[in-house]
Amino acid sequence: MMHSWLFQHRVAVSSAVRRLWGAPLNTLLSLLVIGIALTLPAAGYLLIENLRVFSARASGTQQISIFLEREAGRKGVAEIESRLQSANPGRWRFVPREEALKRLQESTGMAEVVASLPRNPLPDAFVVEPAEGSPEVLEALRQSFTAWPQVAHVQLDSAWVRRFDALLRLGKLAVTLLALVFGAGLVAITFNTIRLQVVSHAAEIEVARLIGATNAFVRRPFYYFGALQGALGGVLAALLVGLGFKLLDAPIAELAALYGGKFALAGPGALDVLLLAVIGAGLGWLGAQLSVSLSLRQLNG
Template sequence: MSIWLAQHLAALRDACRRLAAAPLNSLLSLLVIGIALTLPTAGWLMLDNLRALSGDLPGVQQISIFLSLDAGKREIGEIESRLQAGQVGRWRFVAREEALRRLQAAEGMADIIASLPRNPLPDAFVVTPADSRPAELERLAKAFSGWPKVAHVQLDSAWVKRFDALLRLGRLIVVLLGVLFAGALVTITFNTIRLQILAQAAEIEVARLIGATDSYIQRPLHYFGILQGALGGLCAAVLVAVGFHLLTPLVTELAQLYGANFALQGLGALHLASLAAIGAVLGWLGAKISVLMHLRRFA
């Protein structure tokens, strides 16, 4: 076990030495890999933030339950109990008096409301479901409409379906971009390892002559690809973090204009680890393919 560990540590040190031997070339390669991973990562984060933002905007993906005008405290309490038991998500009760005050506060409505003989607005519940899928929203709206003393259930299902379709289209585009740029990352590592093999052809031939195994020769190159990919993933994380830092004040200001309290959510520790792991795997894959193809000439 100690011999195996020593061999891998030696290969890792050799890979670090190869990276440090040409700092400018290594830096440019890391930037290219980082940019390749930045675009799909930023796109995926933006889609997640867009879905979160839709839940914070007033009236978006909400179900309004309007009660009959003759609904009393007993019926209101019964509906509250049903909502609590069903665990449908967040909800709040809007009394008819509160709704009337809000309507009176609207510009140009005070005189109109004052001329009415009585309050025409019903009590209502505003539900923000935990599951915002269109099918689930429609199921809930249908269930709410069958409850006692419910006069009307309002859900803009057409808008929800359009929004969900746009998000699914966005995710598909991001996945396609991810596959495309993953291929680019593998190609970058493939060419880098090929150049390493060509530059050290004499060393590889001598190592073959003195009995070096294929694993011994290939191991530092594999580690080189893993290190390059992982560092490129971290470079992508830095680029995404900088971009989100610049966008956050503008997005927050725009959200406040629409009555939402929202801030962009950037990369977390799990995202950083995932980017480094994805870069490492793709770097290893490019190195593996390059080694298998170009070391045959020394066999």
């Protein structure tokens, strides 16, 4: 019984492959359309992933400055030092108010201004370089430090990271919407291809039913056809994205170098290719299922 079932699936798969292979031009055009439909959201997704990695790397050098109250004194400094040791948020160092003033004096054009001050107006401070640089972690640390005693002000120097993160989230949403639209497109393409397939195999379907084929037997090759076409479209999309990223990699690295940074575009990996193939196959299967149900109903009158 199990063997019969497996043989029937084998027949369905080979029938689907034969149908794909039997009309190479149609197959190629369908694959191109599906590949391009999947390329845009896939490229968008990978680009955002690249930017996310870049953002995480950049925010790794983020600092949180904890300014103490002017009257905190040595006791206050020791208290914060002890709290930092137990919280262990990452690397940190103490900046005494004298050192801060000295640095200010060294800044261009500030020496005279500083000299004219009657006393040092700067507070003692701690500069924390958090181990984790995500905006959520930084914000949580900022809130935590603010609640500590003797702390006058906490400065989170990551406004740009937060803005960038918001931009990335917006980008992710746009890519998701794009993926939904193009995914629906892929389903529609498969729907139409399968509809034509059902019409062109009407005689075979009629004969198969007359000699005892179940609905599942009739439908299976179309499902495999849709899934196979979608999976191949997904692989093609991965290849197109990989090629596009390869072409863009050098100019982007050059641009980053002009800004004194490093940025290399990472193309789709094996897992991404697999994911695209699985998504393509799933959408193809869905399109085939919708199409076969409708087409067979029409065929039966």
